[in-house]
Amino acid sequence: MNGYQGVVALIDLASRSVERIELDESIVRKYIGGSGLGTYYLMKYSRVDTEPLSPDNPLIYMTGPYMGSGVPTSGRHHIIFRSPLTGIFGESDAGGTFGYRLKRAGFDGLIIVGRAEEPVYISVIDGEISFSDARHLWGLDTYTTEARIVEEIGKKVTVSCIGPAGENLVPLAGIFHDGMVARTAGRGGLGAVMGSKNLKAIAVGGSRPVNIYRQEELLSSIREKTKQLKEAGMGLHLYGTAGGMETAEKFGDIPIKNWKLGSWTPQVKNVSGQKMAETILEKNYSCFACPIGCGRIVKFNGYHGGGPEYETVAMLGSACLVDDLEVIAKANELCNRYGLDTISVGGAIAFALELFEEGIITEKETGRKLVWGEEETLIALIKEIAHKKGFGATLGLGVKKAAEMIGRGAEKYAIHAKGMELPAHDPRCFKGLAVGYATSNRGACHLSSFTYPWERSASMPELGYATTHDRTLDREKGELTAKFQNLMSMAD
Ligand code: SF4
Known part of the structure; x- marks a missing residue:
């Protein structure tokens, strides 16, 4: 075969x-x-x-x-x-x-x-x-x-x-x-x-060969597409996925203060992929057979490790009001080493910060003051989640279950779909995302339909979208989502 x-x-x-x-x-x-x-x-x-x-x-x-x-x-x-x-x-x-x-x-x-x-x-x-x-x-x-x-x-x-x-x-x-x-x-x-x-x-x-149908023709097509992709992906190559932070903030796409605020204009420049490239970026890296290389390695003050990508910068950064790239990089590294999902961890920490601000939880439960934007809070909660210690044992269950355990109205601040924390794309900004999150098989997933680029600037005449779909429309999003879910399932 x-x-x-x-x-x-x-x-x-x-x-x-x-x-x-x-x-x-x-x-x-x-x-x-x-x-x-x-x-x-x-x-x-x-x-x-x-x-x-x-x-x-x-x-x-x-x-x-x-x-x-x-x-x-x-x-x-x-x-x-x-x-x-x-x-x-x-x-x-x-x-x-x-x-x-x-x-x-x-x-x-x-x-x-x-x-x-x-x-x-x-x-x-x-x-x-x-x-x-x-x-x-x-x-x-x-x-x-x-x-x-x-x-x-x-x-x-x-x-x-x-x-x-x-x-x-x-x-x-x-x-x-x-x-x-x-x-x-x-x-x-x-x-x-x-x-x-x-x-x-x-x-x-191993070194077992894989049988490829009409391999020579495929190789010539790969050469051509690789060149095109390299040019088209230059932004990702230079700045990584976090290079999209400033544009996303302008659209109102990034989560800010546990999805409460709509603007973070001065701060977003401090944590963008462009800022990373100017300051702490050491080099980039690629997955197998990728000419783009969106992966980042960063180095600063004796620290050397993986650089945060868009989702991480947004969830451990803007969602928690952390506007220091070095702090986000350290938190990212800790999650990578402990083996934690930065999206859900960022969502859970932002949720805890808001509960603390609202007085729904206090130092009695958390053992410490939870402070927006503070490195100590971020790092301490990541460690507690990884080791199921202190308040981290509750937070590590995810925001839905944690809110059920905490009660006292905590559910209102738990941002998830089907129990999975939202990734860093706001469905109030691109309404197709709302349908995508609601209908994705695994819960809140921006990739299963991936409609938002086509609600932001892209077009795809092959699917009937010769121009960008109006992101603010309430109607037609079901059809848009269904078409792109089918397309994305082919790519998966
Ligand atoms: S294949 Fe890997 S390196 Fe290439 S763009 Fe995708 S995630 Fe980045």
Whole structure:
């Protein structure tokens, strides 16, 4: 089968057994791409009442037919699961090199079920799958875990792993890839699913070729598109996704003070991707087969680590009124190392700050004053969430459940859809987002319909939008959302 290795591995952690499942071409054609195929297997290997943190919840890594082909920006894989944050379908995707190396290891996907008795990590290398003791890695952060496993295996591998937050079963925990050049599958608490299986990491690598249909023609098309994409993506290359902060603020798109305010004009300049490029940016990096390279590495005052992207700058920055890029970078780094989703963590902290301001919670619950824009507040709450300590144990449940526990009207300040904190795009600014958040399978997701660029400045005559769709319209957003959800599901 072109574009696929034709095999996924069903891995049972309890019995340490592996079953090779041959892909059925009719299924592959019906459920196109990593998201579709992964969802097919989630339906097959879970029940409607499967508990998210039970051994029965499958954790499914899946790639699509472009993975390994060299098609620009196709180096993304999906992870599918039942979400401990929302209780419903969960999916999250990540770039980097993991999907590519999984395919070169000889597999299109992994379906991981059961729970290991002791912490383990899995190696998937050139068609062979093995289990290794991970007790010595339990408790380590994601960067250190990656470095140790790469050293232990001694071959070119990519590591997907959790940090302490996933081990502690925090529903805001993600799964991290590629060490310090971090690429994150962040949303929906999948890190806690991995932690519940006593699975610390998966390392993948190999050199199995992938069959590509009419490869020469594809390569010539890739060369042409790579050039175009490089030019079109120059802004992302230079400034990263955070380069969009100032424009987003002008439109009223960014969350400010837990979604309460509509303008942050002087401050946004301090935290933009342009400011990052002028001050703390060391270099950029790319996912596999991407000529754009939106990833950031930053360096300042003895600090050296991943640079925050748009969602992180907005959720840990403007949503919490933090206008210091170095503070946001440190908070981002902490989330990356602990293995936390910066979107949900930022949303949860902004929620706590507003509750404190409103007097709904006090120092009695939080153990400290919670202060808008303050580094100490931000860092302390991230640590508490990761370790399920103090008020962080409540916040780490996500804003919906935390509000239910707190009561006293806290629900009014909990900004979420289906239990998932909103990403950093305001549905009052682009109304298509409201329909997208309400109808997305996983809860508040800006990517499942991705309508807002077409409500801001883009057009797509092929879908019937020869001009930009009026962002303020209340009508026609259902049709717009449905069309773009279908389009995006093809890309996934
Ligand atoms: S480097 Fe950025 S633009 Fe390129 S595939 Fe990765 S996330 Fe997408």
